[in-house]
Structures are given as C-alpha cells and as structure tokens.
Amino acid sequence: MTTARTATLRTTRAINDRLALDLLAEHGPLTAARLRELTGLSRPSVSDLLRRLGRDGLVTVVGEAGENRRGPNARVYGLVADRAHVAAFDVRTDSVAFVLADLTGRTVGSAGLPVPGRGGRRVVTAVTDRLARVMKEAAVPSLHTTVMGAPGFADPATGALRRVGLLPAWHGELLTALRTRLGAPVILENEVNLAGLAEHRLGAVRDRDTFVLLWLGHGVGAAVVLGGTLRRGASGGAGEIGFLPVPGTGGLPSAEGCDQGFHAMAGSAAVCALAREKGLAADAADDAAAAERVVREAAERGEGAHAEFLEVLAGRVAVAAASVVCVLDPGCVVLGGEVGRAGGAPLAAQVGRRLADLSPLPTEVRAATVDGSPVLGGALTTALDTARQDVFSPGPDTV
Template sequence: MSSRNPSRLTRSLNDRLVIDLLLEHGPLDRPTLARLTGLSKPSVADLVGRLLESGLVEEIGEGPSTRRGPNAMLYGLTGGLAAVAGVELQPDHAQASIADVNGSELGAVNVPIRPDESPSELVARALRQAAEPSSIDIGDLTTAVVGTPGIVDPSGDMSFVWGQPEWTGGQLARMHDALGIPVRFENDINLAAIAERRLGRAVDAEAFALFKCDEGVGAAIMLGSQLVRGSHGAAGEIGYVPDLAWEQRSAGDYNEGLQSVAGARGLAAALADLGLADLSPAAVLAPGPDDTGPDGRDAVPAELRQRFLLEVARRLAFGVVSVCAVIDPELIVLVGEIATAGGDRLAEAVGSRVAQTSPFRPAVVVSGLGHDAVVSGAVTTALDSARDEIYGVAPVFVRSAPAIRRTP
C-alpha cells in the first residue's frame, strides 16, 4: 500500500501547476489563475497563500483592471532562489550562460580556449566571466549542464570525442572538481534538439530528428518529449553510417562513412571538384548575386552555387533517409553553419532528394535558434533539474516558458 497522502499529492500537483503557469506567463492575478487552472477561487486563494508563506511566490504589485474597485494583486515567482549554468564546450571555445531559476539570463559569454587549457579550466573561466554581471560565485550555482561533442555514456562521462582523445576518461570528475557544483555532461546535438523541442521549430512535433551540418555531422532523435540516447549514449552518431567501402576499413578507423562525405573534409573536396577550393562551403551556399563575391573574393556563378547546394543536399539526404527508415519522423530540423548558410533552399533540396530516393516524406526545415541552440538546451535542462529540486513535484502539462529570457 502506498504511504503517500493523496490530498498532499494533489496539493503538490496544484502548487506546481500554478508555478509552471507563472513561469510561462509571468505575474498573474488570482482570477486569472483560477481561470487557467480550473480551480475554484477559494482554492486558488488558499494555494497562493501557501506559496506566499513558503517564499516561492511574492506579491509583484497591482495589475491593470477594467472593473470598478481596487485592482487585483499580481503574484510572481520569487527571484534569486537559485541560479544555473548552461555551457557549450567545443575544442576551440566555450559558450556559457547563467540564468535565474525563473529563466532570466544573468550573464553570457563566448570565450576562446587558451594554449594548454584543459576543458575543465576553460569551462570554469567561461562561467566566472558569465557570472561577473550578477556578482554570483559559481560555487553557489545549483547545477551546470555542459554540452560536448561526442558520446556521453550512461555513467555521465565522455567516452568518445572524435579528434579529442584526451577529453575522455575521468573528465566528469575533473569538471566537478574545477567547478565545485553538480555537473552533468550531455551530447551537444542532443541539447540542441531539446531546445528545438521546447523553444523552436519542433514544439508541436510528435517525432523529429535534428541534423547538425558543420565541421562534422550528427543527429539527435526525439519521440514526443523523450530524447533517444541509446544503451551506450551513442544514438544519433550518424557520422559513422558506413559507405559502400566500409568492409575495407582498418579496425577502429572512424574517419570514413557519412562523416567523410558530408562533413567539412568531404564538402571541401566537393568544392575542389567545382574549382572552388579556396572558398568555404558556407560562403558558397550563402545566397548572393553573381556580381558580389563573399568576403571580397571573386564572384561565384549562380550555376556553381546551385550545383554545390544540390550536392550537399544529396549527401545530407543519405543520412536523413537512414534515420527515417528507423523512426519515420514527421520533421527534420537542420542546424549548424552549413544549414544556416543554405537556409530554406537547402532544406527544400534535402526534402526533395529524400522524396526522390525513398518513400519517406518528412518536412525539412532550418532551425531558427542559431548559434545559441546548444546553450539554450543546456540551460533548459539545468532549469528543469533546479526547478524540480526547489518546487518539488515534476512539472504538469503546460507549455514551458522560454529557458532564457534575455535582457535587451
């Protein structure tokens, strides 16, 4: 028999419902809370009083009213109860953001790595700089979520990072020692997918896959609100999808497959075949008239731009079809420098190629979250953890507020 008190559980659920509504909408008065929750006005009055007494909610001031009599009091979440950090860690830089538990951004930075600086030293330095505007000591943060390329295994540590063998083995313990707070690693593309599901183009998608098209290629898969990590944390590592010559590889050779044709090295080779070896893929994909060359270089004819775009789409579509054959998603979201440069034209070309070569018909779009996608996903994940710790019962079904409210 359960030892939980049903009335106490119901009260906790209702408390969290109100808290989530305040996170989503900002300050609200009691009549509005009664309408949104479906609870009676006396129940809402009791609930708000309980939250005020606990210190989780505070009176903000009187709101506007169109009725005669005194204006209704607005209630909002108490600020300053906790702060969290989200970080994107890459081999050459770290992007960090610190947010209050209500989602207000307190500081953000993007810092390049220094010579001989370890990942934990880089993250600690980035967080100290991000904390400066709010005078927060990073040791007072409730938690930090760090997005990293590669595979994060079920233990929570990095088990494989392509091109960075020194990053694996004991990195989580070193990061915890450097920061002095609870730290969680997550694959960077997984975090971008979480941000896309909560804040971006995939908010209403039941099943979608996010494809990163950048220095390397990778994917993340979400079924509903559930991120698919796999039994070893390697779900979505489509860069290792083999090509036709996979049987000829040496044992442990991870440099071939889709990564070698759709990543930076493969696209550079495709540009060389078009006589554009001195240009970057993003520069050629970015739309521009024939008489205007990127960064002062010679103009790129529209015909060559289109040929390269279709070649990129052909290579990406190979990975998209591979994922569609397993989960049949309704939506594919493209992210990264290549996707941003190619824009809607690239998304349309990928979708057309998928339709030409398979029975799958996912919608293909480009993310609108830009370079902040990974950090937004990291902050979102950290806020979920901190809010559960502070507010108790896990959130009920309301659409979440943006993870970060950036100040102008």
C-alpha cells in the first residue's frame, strides 16, 4: 500500500509540475497566485512544485509584481531560459536563414545568407561557419534541437532529404554537415509543412484542427493538417501539388519535373508572365519577390487590368484547391507563401467564390497571417516543442 501511494504521489507531482511548466512556456513569467488560478491547485501544492522546479533548475524568480499594493511584492517565476537552446533553419534555393532561441522562445541570434547561383559546397561551409559565429556571440555552447525546413521530400522514416526535379544537391549536404557538426538532433521537415504548422499555432487557423495550406511562391505546395496532426504521407510527399495535372499547361508533369503540372499555372514565373500578359509591371527575374509585388499591387488596386489579373490567378488557384478539397474535405484552405499572403483577403475571397462553383463541399478560404518567415516560425515552434518535451520530462528520481 505504501509503495502504491508513493507511486501515485510521484505521478501526481509529475503531472502538476509539467502543467506548471507548460503554462510558463505558454504565458511567460507568472506569480504563484496566477499559477494557482490557472492550474486550480492549492497554495501548498503550487509552493511545493515551485520549490521542486527551482531545485531542478527549471524555474527561477525573474522579478516582482504588485508594486502598487500593500504588503510585500509577489515573486514572479519564469523558466530558466538558458537550460536549453534551439535553432530553426529556412533553406531555400537562393538563401538560407536561421534563428537561435532559448527555452522561453526568445531569439538570441539570427543570420541570413544569400546563395549565389546554384550554390555548392562553399554555401555549406559558409552557413556552418556563420552558425558557429552566431552561437559564440550569443554565448550558446550547444543546441538541444535544430529543425531545418527545405523543399523536397523529407522522408519521415529515415530523416533523409529526397531531391525533387532541379532542387540543388547542397541542401542534403547542409543537412549532413549540421548533423555532424552539432552532434545533436537535426530534424528535417518540408518547408511548406512548417509554414502550415506556423499558421496553426501562430496565425490564420489557430481555431481549426483540420485545414490545408496552399503555398504559392517560387514554387507551389501544400501542407495537410487533419485532426491537429500534420500528414506527411508514406514518403514525405503529401502536398506536392506542383505535380498535380491540371488543364491549361499543354502537357503533363513527369517524375523528373513539375513544369507542366500546377506549378506551371501558379509558380512565380507563371504569375509574372500573367502580369505581363495583362499589361502590368513585373520584374524580368520572375522570382517570388517579383510575383509578390505584382499580386499585392493588384489586390490593393482591384480595378481594371489589376482586377482581371487577380481574377485569372484566383481561377487557377481554385482548380488546385478543388482537387485537394474533393479528396480531403478539410473545410478550410489557407493561401500562404509570398503570393498567397500578398493577395490577402481579396485573393482569398475570389478563390473562395470560384471554389464554391467547382465543389459542393463547403470550404472557407483564408489568407495566411504569420509575420516574417512562416517556415522559421514553424521550425522554431517544432524545435521548442521537442526541447521542452525532453527538458520538462521528470527524471526517475522525481518526488
């Protein structure tokens, strides 16, 4: 009986400790009184758990509150920020960006590097050297978890990166170099999947557990979240809608490339070509930045050639959305990527109307709202979740 009661007490304390840690991670520093309100625990229970967490080096006093009240000020407790650090990477064909954060999620370092041409081994060396420099400047001795977002298939079984079409080989070389140099877990994830996770946790679909994010940028893709779980597929290729056969491309995509799939209708080059066809200014570069500018201008002006351009683009996007909706019935489609976010509510509304004409399944269409890089946002959220799960887990001697 004594052993059973002791085991039950250990389990209860572990649950309460984890609850408090999760609340401190979500809300930031809290007083003991606020922790009692949020947990429903008694004053002695909260005092005991704060003592245990302080003893274990997880929680510390970070300030005081209640300066305007009578009596002593209340201590404010927060996570021990430097207990662990994480990194998030956004790897594109033409750039690499990364951020470092402590256990509270506070950014302690960051960098961005352009990638000339097709990149190569020099890019890998430049990135790993810059990472080492930023870690030293931020006094980060090691990283608990790193999450790297990149285009291509992130194999969920092996953690390897499978190149698709003309994606550069140095992406895989960078993944290997990071794993070797850091000596700590480096999680690979498709960059569109990370953008979908960011919108779920931080942006447009915090109120939904089932949705599909359509990424419209240099390339196109989709993130599928069903019942709150990211669905990657058997090989990590779920959502590769650039290969989706659609009318109007003059042919069919192949296993080697998506040039005649949906990519040819809504990738940045196609968007810029459409803008020129409608007599709108579009940079010759045909890149995501140029497509973003012309779509934002069309959404803001909304008249004449700009309205015609947006209507045609919405029709193209609706074709892909209809294909996804008729298979998954997600109830909500989010337009992300540089083009989707630039189109905002006007583009989302037009896609919604066209989609309603193509599918009998009621589907809300929203614009993505995460500021900055949603890939970095999703990668950082994933890295913090992983690190906290490990750091917050009670040891065998927890009492």
